[in-house]
Amino acid sequence: MSPWRMTRWERGNVSPDTDGDGDPIEPAAGVGTPERRHEALVSVQLGPSAPGSHLVEYLRHEPCAVDAWWIAADVDAVVRLSANSMTVLHRAVADLRLRAGVEVVEANYILRALDLSRPAERRDDAPVWAVSAA
Structure with missing residues (x-):
């Protein structure tokens, strides 16, 4: 089936340890390796006929929705x-447009997290402004 016509159930709204029919899945050869997750931050504006409660209720049942914030900006x-x-x-981004009744202003796909635990190291050829102020 085309991924653009997948239902929520087909996208993963089933128990992760079953194959969809209730039968347990056999462990894969690479068990223990971290699963790569793809993430996006999507800025949305409510449509004229879409109340905020409709968006919240939609996101509560959307399996791909992790977090959401009301924003005081050009977006809602x-x-x-x-x-x-x-x-x-x-598909989840497209469903926001089609089923939640919102306008997707911008979708930013996350590449990787920044490591904020270590201070930046100054290279000899780095300009002075590129050094951490701490």
Whole structure:
């Protein structure tokens, strides 16, 4: 089936340890390796006929929705989506438009997290302004 016509159930709204029919899945050869998650931050504006409660109720039942925030800016809310594949993630963004009744202003796909635990190291050829102020 085309990934653009997948239902929520087909996107993963089933128990992760079953194959969808209730039968347990056999462990894969790479058990123990971290699963790559694809994530996006999506800025949305409510449509003229879409109340905020409709968006909240939709996100409560959307399996890809991880977090959401009301924003005081040009957009009404920011939604964090997460999925196992980019196809599913793109579908979740499209579903926000089609089913939640909102206008997707911008979808930013997350590449990787920044490491904020270590101070930046100064290279000899780095300009002075590139050094941490701490």
